[in-house]
Amino acid sequence: MKYQFLLSCVCLTFASAIAQNNKPKMVEKIKAPLAAVKPKQLEKHGHVRTDNYYWLNERENPEVIDYLNKENDYYNAMTAHTKQFQADLFEEMKARIKEDDSSVPYLYNGYYYITRYEKGKDYPIYARKKGSLEANEEIMFDCNEMAKGHSYFQLSGLSVSEDNKWCAFGVDTVSRREYTIQIKNLESGEILPVKLEKTTGGSTWAADNKTLFYTRKDLVTLRSDKIYKHKLGSEAKEDQVVFHEKDDTFSTYIYKEKSKKYLVIGSSSTLTSEYQILKSDNPDGKFELFQKRTRGLEYSISHFGDSFYVVTNKDKATNFKLMKTPETATAKENWVDLIPHRKETLLEGIEIFKDYLVVVERNNGLNKIRIMPWSGKDEYYLPFDIETYTAYTTTNVDFDTEILRYSYQSMATPSSVIDFNMRTKEKTIKKEQEVLGGKFDKNNYTEERIWATAQDGTKVPISMVYRKGIKKDGKNPLLLYAYGSYGSSMDPYFSSIRLSLLDRGFIYAIAHIRGGEDLGREWYENGKLLKKKNTFTDFIDCSKYVIEQQYTSAKHLYAEGGSAGGLLMGAIINMAPELYNGVIAQVPFVDVVTTMLDDSIPLTTGEYDEWGNPNDKKYYDYMLSYSPYDNVKQQKYPNILVTTGLHDSQVQYWEPAKWVAKLRVMKLGDSQLFLDTNMDTGHGGASGRFEAIKEVTKEYTFLLDLEGIKK
Missing domain, CATH: 3.40.50.1820 (Alpha/Beta hydrolase fold, catalytic domain)
Incomplete structure (x- = not known):
């Protein structure tokens, strides 16, 4: 119910004639099944x-x-x-699909990460290259090999430790969104025997490269209700519960801030959110409340420098606004406005860079990407010319860059991945979806x-x-x-x-x-x-x-x-x-x-x-x-x-x-x-x-x- 069903993205060639007879050929005398009536x-x-x-x-x-x-x-x-x-x-x-396709590489923590497909194969291959795109390719996971023997296979939640040695990953072979997490040594290729079962598939490493946090589901309701802590070398039964979300209208999850300084536990329902934070270099410490849940108060947080930036509906900001608070004083009474609420514009999210704040908005039903230098000078919007497009920021994992990566497509224009220089306003199309034939x-x-x-x-x-x-x-x-x-x-x-x-x-x-x-x-x-x-x-x-x-x-x-x-x-x-x-x-x-x-x-x-x-x-x-x-x-x-x-x-x-x-x-x-x-x-x-x-x-x-x- 809750998760939007993603309409399959697939399409065909010109064959224009529409038959005059609009009634399909019917197969005669096949009796439809009737289910037994058991009131x-x-x-x-x-x-x-x-x-x-x-x-x-x-x-x-x-x-x-x-x-x-x-x-x-x-x-x-x-x-x-x-x-x-x-x-x-x-x-x-x-025939329209480029079978030997690959994603635009992105640089993270010294490695370029790439997802690619090979001709004739159903599943992706996840790879990386150290320091340069000319370096030798390291295949992290070949899902075509991993999927053998399974009628359904899904790999999810790849999470690489900060020392680049370990990768946690989740696998679902049933299609019930219950993932088993395992850990791979990327240097030796060994997959550790420990299996963390009944999880969401996602996980997050602490800065010590030994502690892995992950989320488990309730066995009956499948609600994400517990955050666990796993230590490398230990057995799954030794894992500790870090947080138990007892309110059955909430789900919980954990992630690491883009700054890498904080681990964050989130709890959310349709109308309310709550976060707890812990410095990533102190994985055995206690998570502290950012702002306790208040029914109807929604907020999300992003860390930068010595502050948190908060997108919230506080103060009846129906379309949300952006606020800022010191990392040492995170309760809502310390939040101050940066971008006030606007009746006609929905604030959907932000991307933070060293010299720029990027704001994702929606006005009159159209996506807007707003570039705001921290200097306060000459902010502007990316220009889009038609009304049937979609534009959104994509993989932006680096703080210290003037390049914003975003995606653009329309109902007649294939999807493109674009690198945009926020200082020079130069645009480089890194990839446009190929339609073969x-x-x-x-x-x-x-x-x-x-x-x-x-x-x-x-x-x-x-x-x-x-x-x-x-x-x-x-x-x-x-x-x-x-x-x-x-x-x-x-x-x-x-x-x-x-x-x-x-x-x-x-x-x-x-x-x-x-x-x-x-x-x-x-x-x-x-x-x-x-x-x-x-x-x-x-x-x-x-x-x-x-x-x-x-x-x-x-x-x-x-x-x-x-x-x-x-x-x-x-x-x-x-x-x-x-x-x-x-x-x-x-x-x-x-x-x-x-x-x-x-x-x-x-x-x-x-x-x-x-x-x-x-x-x-x-x-x-x-x-x-x-x-x-x-x-x-x-x-x-x-x-x-x-x-x-x-x-x-x-x-x-x-x-x-x-x-x-x-x-x-x-x-x-x-x-x-x-x-x-x-x-x-x-x-x-x-x-x-x-x-x-x-x-x-x-x-x-x-x-x-x-x-x-x-x-």
Whole structure:
């Protein structure tokens, strides 16, 4: 739920003709599976709900696995006629990707670090070079070798000690985001036998190069609740608990400041944050509170010189402001303003350099990067010319430099990594994403930002891209994507995979609906808790607008969202099913009330500030009024593809499974309804870069087939 589902970034070539027959070829006489009805009464606040499919949450029950397999068999049979198209799309998408690719190296503590891929291989290789890019390459981790024998593999949280000798790393082979941390001697290549299990994967070394701090998860809820301290040479059972976050609405984590002077333990909920600090050269000392938690007070800290810089909403700074405090007096009464609160500008973060402060802002829904010399002279913003771009700072680990590294992309412009000299204002493009095949030209595409009017008069931006020459005649297929939760902004981005839709006549659009933070903090506040329905009605109003403006029509409009965006999909098809020909719901959070009442389900308690606590009747009633599963009704629904993973730790597989089971018996008409469960993965889908593309080809052929596009 909480973590934004990252839409897969993959795309295709020009094949413009849209068939006149928009009805896909249907496979005849294949019977859809029906889940057994086993009524369970659920009572709260004197209200009783009957859940006929509650039993599907029994992960180890063979009957559950059998049902999921039958749904997969049905999906595969009903889409068998598209399998060759899927294979062709896969090869088309893969052909655009530079297989032997590598990241832009960055220098840290005397080494250049590089992530690269080799042709034909699914996983990255992590390497480094000492002192110079001409030096011999040291391969730290070859994930292709490490992934052998696993259907899923994820390496995370690489953490190198300050003496450059040790590297801690986390591995997940289940896709439940439970990592086992191990430690590698980078000089000898030996991996120590100790295994630190049930962790987040991340870890941080103290300055002594012997002490490693890491975060463990609760075995049932998967909440990150304990910080441990491990000493090289000791066994895992000897590790000490440094901090236990007992409030089940908070999660905890640990990191080291960019200055390397302080270790920091963070605790956060949706609305509140708290930090504890300890000098890194004193790992056995006691962490001290920076500023104790106060409900509603959010802040983040960055150390520089003899001070901390604090981004905070203190003093009702809804869009946040920047404050400063001495490192010896960190309580909030010592904080003083550096950049005051601004009603129209959201302060998202900062980067600190020896001679410059870089401020990342958002205004009118657009990213801004502000360069502020510490001297106070001649501050300025980086110039960006269009309205459908994304720009953000990337890897900036060095204090003593005048070079800022940032990334830029737009819906038609591949991603670039840029080194910008803050003194001379010279810009060096270190790398631009290559789109292979020789057919891509960004000048063949049009980008625009339009504004829909929501039912309460609010203007909602929509970013879109399409191939030049498209006519606004209502006949264009259009895929509208959105997320709309947790204050996660859906910025416009480039996808080479998406070209496979654009070059076949699709318009691709992102609705920047409330519930995200696209237009500032109030944009988020007006799309959560008892205002959550604004998220759904905004999307519906955006859908109506693109139809009114004849970009598309209800016969050709498609919607997609994942995780909390899958909740959005479930809500809109209950509320306005007539607007869409097809909907893709990826790992959808659709059984809101039942999940939020079960505090044993991973991550539930930390969600109360986002959705509300249904143990309070007003939140129960409000959730019940929009929960997709509870509001399925006898009506016509659009064609629907639902995806999930058996090991999903964020949205449990049974939510989409129950939803599909209920839709099967309630929906009227002959629209398609598919449940595709990956029996090997979790929330993020397949782990290999090419396996992930195969998942996208399923989604794209679902859409293209509905449009009668066969190749």
